[in-house]
Amino acid sequence: MSEERSLNFLEEIVEEDIREGKNGGRIHTRFPPEPNGYLHIGHAKSICLNFGLAQKYNGLTNLRFDDTNPVTEDTEYVESIKEDVKWLGFNWANELYASDYFDQIYAFAVDLIRKGLAYVDDSTAEEIASQKGTPTEPGKPSEYRSRSVEENLQLFEEMKAGKYPDGAKVLRAKIDLASPNMHLRDPLMYRIKHAHHHRTGDKWCIYPMYDFAHGQSDSIEHITHSVCTLEFIPHRALYDWFIEELQIFPSHQYEFARLNMTYTVMSKRKLLQLVKENHVESWDDPRMPTISGLRRRGYTPASIREFCERIGIAKRENIIDLSLLEFCIREDLNKTAWRRMAVLDPVKLVITNYPEGDGEILHGENNPEVEGGEGGRDIPFSRELYIEREDFMEVAPKKFFRLGPGLMVRLKNAYIIKCEDFVKDAEGNITEIHCTYIPESKSGSDTSGINVKGTIHWVSVPHAKTAEVRLYDRLFKVEDPASEEGDFKEYLNPDSLQIITAYIEPDLATAIPGKGYQFIRKGYFTLDKHSTPEKPVFNRTVTLKDGWAKK
């Protein structure tokens, strides 16, 4: 983690509040997901921010499900959200649900009606919209705006009792139809929705709007700093108005720029479309920007937290390059991944002077980045090996430090070999490479005195196991698919997944689920959740280098 950095603007606000003794110096934040989808990397930013602030200033963070829209919400999403927040490494003080406050929020509404600050409106959505005016032109009062308190109380109670169909009536706040802030022009507080709620069942057929649920929930929980994204700036005046008129705990809203990232989309609605229309396998498809997708792909919690730390907290929208996220996981895995050998595009190599039928067990350390190598594993070696097809060239250019006629190279953890000959088929494809080895050049006890520039990886043919390897690329072909013309799905990258069969060294057949492996020279990989002992499946987390930076 980057240790020295200046305070972000929210930390400055919090420190100022603590200095002034506001709320007795208490810090209480919340992370408020709507359980209508899986969390994505943008939510990770909000999670790191909310939990991070509380951690830094000895405060608490609630996990509050903002479940006020019964139609799109589901317990499957609730469970996945809890799993993802925990996996990221955060513990909430309380698990709460806005729906638990429905009685209280209803009572708040009744209180505003009694104060003459809310009214039941029978107008249709279209009528309400057409009466709203424009930012430069005041709105017109609805004919129902002047209803008496008694009538409003009765109608609102009847709405709750289920007397009216969806859309027949709404409850609106009576604020200011001429306000330059459109959100203050008598905003909706409640609508009728005869729908089953995943927690409250059929108890309610009226549901509070976001603006009359979010701040109220914050206040009920005595949240001190309610952090949300920039699009809620115009809602802040309304957030404050409700709290002031209700005379309840004065939570405050602060806004920061949401995370946007290149080559992906970041809205649950769009991600849901990708799942529903089978453009990806599931919410946790390793190409998805979801936390569960990143986890399945081999990202670590530390790498995601580091990414969120590096992008920082800003007050202006921007778009972060996907390569920064990839940089963070590379840095992390370089320190922790175990090194193994796998050949993704094999060609056979025969060591003609190595005894036939013979073989030996070589040794390779697990992790050269750690002193002692974190132990190691046995690597069987024999006369016949697979190497990567691209590591041989019939006519090699000057700086090709790999194999070609007459060239020498070191086999990783093994010997130096020299290419003597090769075999081609009728189409001109190389089918076999013939080499000789230098017995005194064994890694660890090399007395050959020969220096070679290149080292290549290999797998022994008789000992090799096979594995399915999934190579992922960017999900979209363009930087910002959501802002392109037409349907964002037209910009999906048709080559975002390539499935191949690779030869792996035997130790990889017992790879540990959830652990990162570096396939030497090829990238970082991890077992997929669908992997079985009979058929290992590996996901490529990330390549070793940023291949796109060059292009």
Ligand code: ATP
């Ligand atoms: P989406 O637009 O993807 O559906 P949302 O804002 O509707 O997201 P919520 O479940 O309401 O999703 O979000 C929970 C919290 O996460 C909110 O405080 C929201 O501001 C924050 N959040 C959502 N998306 C991002 C993002 N891209 N960057 C930072 N914070 C985000």
Ligand code: MG
């Ligand atoms: Mg939302």
